[in-house]
Amino acid sequence: RNDNLSPAVRRMVAEHELDPARIEGTGRDGRIIKEDVIRHLASHEQPA
């Protein structure tokens, strides 16, 4: 578990089985914020 993640991002990463390293973070110091995950999910094919 990556403790740099905010609680909402942590939840989404777990539920969608995402690799945080592949999500572009736009928050402070490059942190991933929830809307980054939403954008990531929208622009990538969902794993089956």
Place this chain on the structure above:
Amino acid sequence: MARSFDVIVIGAGPAGYVAALRCAQLGLNTAVIDEFLDKKAQPALGGTCLNIGCIPSKALLDSSQQYHYASTGLARHGVQVRDVELDLGAMLERKDQIVADLTGGIRQLFKANKIQWLPGHGTLHEDRRVEFSPHEGDSELLQAESVILAAGSQPMTLDAAPLDGERVVDSAGAMEFTEVPKRLGIIGAGVIGLEMGSVWNRLGSKVVLLEAMESFLATVDQQLAREAQRQLTKQGLDIRLGSRVTEVRQGKTLSVHYEDREGEHNIQVDRLIVAVGRRPRTENLAVEDAGLLIDEQGFIHVNEHCETNLPGVYAVGDAVRGPMLAHKGSEEGVMVAERLANRAGEVNYDVIPWVIYTHPEIAWVGHTEQALKSTGEPYRVGSFNFGANGRARAMDEPVGLVKVIAHDETDRILGVHILGPQASELIAEAVLAMEYAASAEDLARTVHAHPTLSEAMHEAALSVHKRALHKVN
């Protein structure tokens, strides 16, 4: 040869003294010119906020609330108190002592940081020269590498109600009444009017607030403003909106004439506070030849980094655009100091908290619902009443609510609005959340101690997605 400094700061209020402290920490040789004189005609640091603003008003708000609660609230706890008496002299003395301690504290900080304190008037000349005119004695021309202008603000006046320093006063005079006015009029139902009205209402004055605007606290989220108006009215503040004062006649009492939609009226009061706003204090700050750009309202023109049109000259705090709040000025002071020392400095103007210290308190950060409606931004709202918060009930503070507004698609928090107990402290969590671009879900998934008032924030965040636990969603 003129005395020279790395930095000369003009003004020792929250913007100027903090700028000076940060400059000194960063190794800059710093001087501060400030002309404020206290009631004993002694120079005092700290500016409006410490001497005649934030601090003394909070001291009186807290004392008056204690008195009011002892008189009316303790019985609900099963504490019977007989004959609660007001010692107004002691209350005012306590306030003065707090101010003296805190301004003395800044003096100590200046000393410890080797900041040169120059009491008197400072005037900007060409090429970063500053004329220092001490309260007594000859003027001196100083040279600076950089100048930070932090001249602050002063109360706006009203032609219809000229101050007499005795019965018709501004916000500073409103904290010096030596007896409780039987009938107190206040022109302006903004932050200062409401805070001063609260103080004297609790101490026994019959308070009427005449507000020219038709809407109450127009910049506050209107759902909260409506609830605040209801609560304050219940406390005895007679708030008359859309009321424009036309004349004040001095007689045995003060006769205040005003107009509203229904026509002309007049009320008799013993004291009148003019609290219609504040304006920048930039007259006599710079000589014509300095070429400092000041707009028609008196604000010094600056960019987002508080740079004026003159190289090496900066301006911060109430004398420049943006909210007239102590913490806004202080952060600008820090930003400028950091940039002078070649570091990165920024102020996030989108995330500045506001507080009104009425009871219940009002605090907010970010966008109001009415502002989002007008821009068409899609949003969701979650709210939670303190009446359903266990800690608030235990404290006998069941009034008010927390309202969280988040973006409908990204869930990013766009604004948080609190009316209720310790709203001024609770808002800090929301400010930090917004600084980190938190979503409502982030707040909702964060553990909050139980029982605490902060749980109302937690529940309001949960309620954005209709999953608050302690209310029907």
